[in-house]
Amino acid sequence: MELTRRVFLKSSGIALLGFSALPGFLTRAVAASQQKGSRRKILVVLFQRGALDGLNAVIPYGEANYYRLRPTIAIPRPQRGNREAALDLDGFFGLHPSLEPLLPLFSNQELAIVHAVGSPAYTRSHFDAQDYMESGTPGRKSTPDGWLNRHLQVSDAELAEDRRESPFRAVALGPALPRTLAGAAPAVALADVRQFQVLAPQAVVGGFEAMYAQAVDQALRGVGQEMFEAMDILRRNNPARYQPENGAEYPRSRFGQALLQVAQLIKADIGLECAFLDSGGWDHHVNEGGVQGQLANLLRDLAQGLAAFHRDLGERMADVVLVTMSEFGRTVHENGNRGTDHGTATCFFVLGGDVRGGKVYGKWPGLEREQLFEGRDLALTTDFRTVLSELIARHLGNTQLDAVFPGFTADQKTFLGLLRS
């Protein structure tokens, strides 16, 4: 609170001096923070690059064909006391044993799963499928921006000319801005929160700050001031000393550390609304493994990360929804190398206080031969845009869905009902 007041005072001082165009986002941030109980809703997007094998993450153990088509990599049916078997969810689906940390979140109804979800672009190229999913326009390559950026643009347009959002409104944890967040609305790529600073003696940093505050160039002046305010805010939150709460322990992996930083940004109350992070290595053509193995290790990392994030945020989880996505699923049959090839539908996880969890959503298409897509893949029954549309409309409160997903009619009636509110 002290921080925001200081920023507010400073910015009003600047406003008196005639630089009124700039710190609008600060007044907005202050205004928002003064309205107790109306904290901003936050969406965290996790992209699993390489195509997650949804069938071995959330196992349809009630399907005999699952076991017939995956002789060496199938996860055994749930069995009391057997830690090497699927963890039952609802009598038909079970979690991979590596996802055990997610089980309590599912039981207390904060974690939902959407199965047989994907992109109707029906390409099996990683590049094209990721591109389509991140742009949010399957089948159209020349879309210049990403779906999440278009969400920001819509609400940006509602701001007055002289107001700006927080520089931390949209953040990607990584060295470069992903396609999902690319576009006209400002978004920051941060490889590491701790390194968001000018690495120079204070005299030089002060010099830059003063220079940009007086720059003749309007655009550079605005962005420069935003940047120094952002640095200031972060410095005061002392990112290097961040301690997760409630005994949460994040995995040491790149993904785990990125998730820790998202939690840190959320708790710093600096206007974060959308965060993006990704994790790689989900493309298991060879030796995918079953209960143990490559996929099992990645899933463990995922589950430990999500569970730590949930624990760390505590009651703040009420404002947060995290959704996972992956460009496509994998073949139902395992291949000759004990792996799986590129398929169609997969599963997404949706975690958050607002989530109506404890349920596996989506129409299950079945694994009989004629039920498979092109005779090989889990068929797609839920368009990924249906899931995202619901989160954008009901969680973030942006109902201009045709601007976010042009060409897609997101009918509220088709929403899965993932959220309580």
Next chain:
Amino acid sequence: MQRRSSVAGWLPWTSRRLRTAGLLLCWLGLLTLAVPSLRAQRPAVSAPAWAGRLPITELTEEEAILHALNRLGFGPRPGEVERIRAMGLETWIRAQLHPEQIHDAAVARRLERYPTLTMSSGQLLEEFPNPALAARRMGISVEEYRRRMQEQRPSPGEVPASLRALAQDPARYTEIRLPGRITAELAMAKLTRAIYSERQLAEVLADFWFNHFNVFAGKGADRWLITSYERDAIRPHVLGKFRDLLGATAEHPAMLFYLDNWLSIDPKAYERLEQELTRRRELFQQRFGNASRRDRFGEPFDPFFVLPRQSRMAGDPRRADRQQQSAAAGNPQAAQQRLRQRRGLNENYARELLELHTLGVDGGYTQQDILEVARAFTGWTLRALNRDPEFYFDARLHDPGEKIVLGKKIHYGGKKDGEAVLDLLVRHPSTARFIATKLARRFVSDTPPESLVARMAETFQKTDGDIRAVVQSMVYSPEFWSRQVYRAKIKKPFELVASAVRALGAEVEVPLLLVSWVERIGEPLYQCQPPTGYSDRAEAWVNTGALLHRLNFAIALAANRVRGVRVDLTGLLARTDPRDPHAVLDRAVSQFLAGQISPETRTTIERQLADPQIRQAVLDDPAREINAALVFGLVLGAPEFQRR
């Protein structure tokens, strides 16, 4: 204008002569309307003598030279303004328009460090195989393959491919045996050329045209194809005919793969092939029919048994084969059905060809035009994608029917259909406008003056898309030299990094870390995913994250903290008193900004000069040298240096 005065000279008196003269005048009037450069050379205020025929009236000589270096090149190097002043600005520009006549051996020597630049795509595939394919061939996992490749490195120690090791010693990139090496060398070569080549305009245009015909290195096979793409399809034509450039990109495997045209076939092609085979089979049976003849599998002998390689139609040969096998194992009908589904028209290339390469999004075409163009390009495919990729026109996959593109009938048959489409597009007025606008946006202003665009478009049309003529008409236009556009462009990250290194006269041994700075500031080279390429407008490059990296780069470079790059501050301060902070500042400002700095920026920096961190002052030695690197860093990070 000379012509006009000579007309005036023999404009006397008989009516016949008057009529002739009148006609001539009309004709000249038309000519002046038609030839923009003649009009352009008649500015309201006459240009000073140093400008030659360049219509410069609002800029001083020094400003004009800086402007030329910043727009037609990657900014000035130490001493370069004086050098151009001595030779004459117009002479320098004329030379830039004919790069083949510029001696550039020094940069050629530097490029010898990058062996992949001269390799064919086939050689690159051989030297740096796709880990996924290589691992599959060896029957091991990709992780295992990567591990083995790293163990094969010549010197022991830390894994060189790890970023940390490379950040310490970028020269070790040569130990990388994985395909990432190709893109790294390409990006390093691009920076090397921007920094050192004397053919500056050609380099700016190489960047411009690659971006215009963007291909993403991260899409599958394209990593092995873009070296050849830039070298063989883009660079030879940067100042040539637009039609040649367009044709070279259309036929290059990198583009065919990137925009999927290699997969696009006439949906009826398969049936046609089957019919043809049936016909021949029957013919064979009639002539040599001998039912008792058997092949080595005991089947009735059939010389036409082998269908044309389906993989060519179905996509990546290996993947397709494998997928067919695995699918066929479970369900042969479904596999068959899938094959059929996969074969068909793919509109991606056609759409981007119209929208991004030629007419522009508002260029006046319809979805039907896209479809017809896609039909014209069926059969433009490639072969040996995993061995020695090359363009190949497969007549059997081509749609032989008539196409109607933009109201014109195209019905040559064969490869000529696609070529006719390209001819048609290059001659279309929308293309002239679209290309003129893009060039003017890159070279002149985010919102280029309409008069300039119109003149350039006119030149494009009159010269059948002669890029040199279009660029020339731009440079010989007063709008190019107006005060309004002076320093009006925000530098792209690539331009910022190249211009900073040039301004410092730094010696670049290994530009790998410069490449990663360009990436951090927001423009990963050869990694632009969408076919639109990177934006040429300021708003794409001005944001908080990017600005932070711009400042950090300025500080790191001036302080000699970018490994692989050596900055000689002592040399730069040769005639400056290193103890006098104001003299150091003056030197930096004249070096990087030709003395042009806003009074606000100067006052701010001067205030910082008193700071002990910059003065490095200690009580018993007040006359110590100041920390010049920090002063230089401040000037390189100043708002003024972000513009060109």
